[in-house]
Amino acid sequence: MKGLRLRDARPGDKKAVFEFCRNTWVGYGDYIPRVWDRWIKDTRGRFILAELDGVPIGMAKISDFGRGEVWLEGLRVTRKYRRKGVANEINLEVLKTLRRIKPRVVRYCTGATNDASRKVGVKFGFESIARGRYYWSKPRKGIIRGGWGRLAEIDEILKFMLASRFLELTSGLIGEGWIYRELTRALLKKYIKQRRVLIKRKAGRLDGVAVYPYEENDETITLGFIDGSKSAITELARNCKYLARQMGYPYCSVAVPTRGYAALVEEAGYKRKDSLRQVVLEISGSAVTSRRKHP
Numbered sequence: 109m110k111g112l113r114l115r116d117a118r119p120g121d122k123k124a125v126f127e128f129c130r131n132t133w134v135g136y137g138d139y140i141p142r143v144w145d146r147w148i149k150d151t152r153g154r155f156i157l158a159e160l161d162g163v164p165i166g167m168a169k170i171s172d173f174g175r176g177e178v179w180l181e182g183l184r185v186t187r188k189y190r191r192k193g194v195a196n197e198i199n200l201e202v203l204k205t206l207r208r209i210k211p212r213v214v215r216y217c218t219g220a221t222n223d224a225s226r227k228v229g230v231k232f233g234f235e236s237i238a239r240g241r242y243y244w245s246k247p248r249k250g251i252i253r254g255g256w257g258r259l260a261e262i263d264e265i266l267k268f269m270l271a272s273r274f275l276e277l278t279s280g281l282i283g284e285g286w287i288y289r290e291l292t293r294a295l296l297k298k299y300i301k302q303r304r305v306l307i308k309r310k311a312g313r314l315d316g317v318a319v320y321p322y323e324e325n326d327e328t329i330t331l332g333f334i335d336g337s338k339s340a341i342t343e344l345a346r347n348c349k350y351l352a353r354q355m356g357y358p359y360c361s362v363a364v365p366t367r368g369y370a371a372l373v374e375e376a377g378y379k380r381k382d383s384l385r386q387v388v389l390e391i392s393g394s395a396v397t398s399r400r401k402h403p
Contacts, residue, residue, distance in 0.1 A: 109160065109193055114201045117157040117167060119148055124164040125157070128186035140182060142327070153178070154205050158185070158198050165189050168198050170205055176212025176393060177290055183225075199228060203396065211393040217286050220385035233396075234389035237279045238288065240363035241370050241385055243378035247353035247360060253343055254316070257305035259297065265307065266296050268314045272335040277365035281388065283332035284321045285361075288388050291333075306347055308340045316340025320348060329355070331362035338372055345376035 117125070122144060132138040147155045147169055158166035166189070169182035180202065185194045206214060218225040220239065257265050269275060269282075269291060281288040282295070289295060299305050299319055308316040316336025322329045329352045334341055345362060352360040362378060363386055364370050370380075 109189075109197065111161045112194065112197060113159050114197065115157055115159070117148065117155040121157055121164050125167060125184075128165065129184055132184065138184075140184070143182075147182075156198060156201055156205070158194055160189065166194050166198050168202055170202060170209075171287075172209065172211075173289055175290075175292070176210075178206065178209065178211040178214045178393075179287060179289070180214060180216040181287065195228070199232065203232065206393075206396045210397055213390060213393055214396060215281075215288060215388060215390045217288055217386055217388045220387050226387065226389070229389045232391065234391045236387050237390045238277065238281060238365065238388040239385060240278070240283065240365055240388075241367075242361060242363050242381065243370065243373050244359055244361045244381045245349050245376075245378045247357060248346070248349040248377070249353055250346065250350040252306070252347045252350050252354075254306045254308040254347065256303050257300045257307050257317070259300055261307070262293065262297060262300060264314060265300075265305065265317055266291075266293055268317055269296070269333065269335070272317075272333075274333060274335040274365060274369070279388070279390075282319060282321070283330065283363050285328075285330045285332075286386065306344055308336065308344060310337070310340075316344050318344035318347065320351060327358065328352070329357050329360045331360070334362065334364070334369070334373075341369065341372045342376045345373045345378065349377065 126141055129138040129140045150171065152172040153170040156168045157164055166185040167182060171179040173179060183195060183198060216229065275291060278288065280290055282291045299321055304320050306318045307314060318331060319333040320329050321332045329348060331345065331348045334344055348360045348362065362373050364373055
């Protein structure tokens with residue numbers, strides 16, 4: 109598109125970006141205002157902005173989690189310029205940046221019904237590796253049962269999680285809302301130090317583990333991992349609602365990979381909303397860097 113320029117986002121772009129993100133999802137808006145300051149300060153990845161004749165009309169975020177793990181999100185184009193090639197130009201700039209970063213793996217998440225996003229992913233070489241069913245609940249008053257994971261227990265907890273059916277179904281990834289990250293000892297240590305890991309024991313052994321990896325400015329607590337016995341899963345899912353009530357969050361959510369887990373969180377009082385399902389897509393870093401031509 110003539111006059112289109114791609115550059116790094118700047119603090120001064122905030123007002124224009126918030127305006128074209130205002131109605132991304134009808135009745136919900138967008139999460140961009142909550143993460144803007146964090147993204148602008150992020151020096152490890154790249155925050156790309158598209159402008160036409162000096163006016164911001166699109167954006168995308170590349171997040172570098174370290175160890176070669178890169179996450180893509182926040183692709184937006186103002187409604188007036190959709191279906192005019194702007195998103196494709198942004199994606200090509202993302203691809204150029206990835207070639208410079210030389211990641212080990214690149215991933216992103218989208219709604220299962222978002223055919224356009226999935227088609228673009230396939231066009232660039234991404235493949236689906238995990239799915240999740242989204243459930244929601246209002247906070248409830250109750251007593252949190254179980255104990256917070258301790259650093260002294262980290263190896264035991266990590267072993268439990270890595271051997272879980274949940275992680276098998278998510279390709280070893282743990283959810284942070286609509287972001288999925290590889291479970292590592294360092295990441296689990298961070299969650300434990302932040303008091304985001306609850307465990308249940310039975311006869312001295314781990315019977316269940318749940319991780320609630322929310323950020324302080326999020327509008328919900330999301331249960332990003334849950335596994336164990338059926339009773340432990342149900343109880344730990346209820347704990348998420350109690351925790352949301354204690355911390356003043358308006359609701360809590362959980363994304364589970366199969367109907368089996370879904371039945372257990374439904375037993376804990378969660379309900380599906382708008383049949384929302386997630387799909388996580390992935391491409392290897394070598395596939396990105398070796399691609400000779402743009403798709």
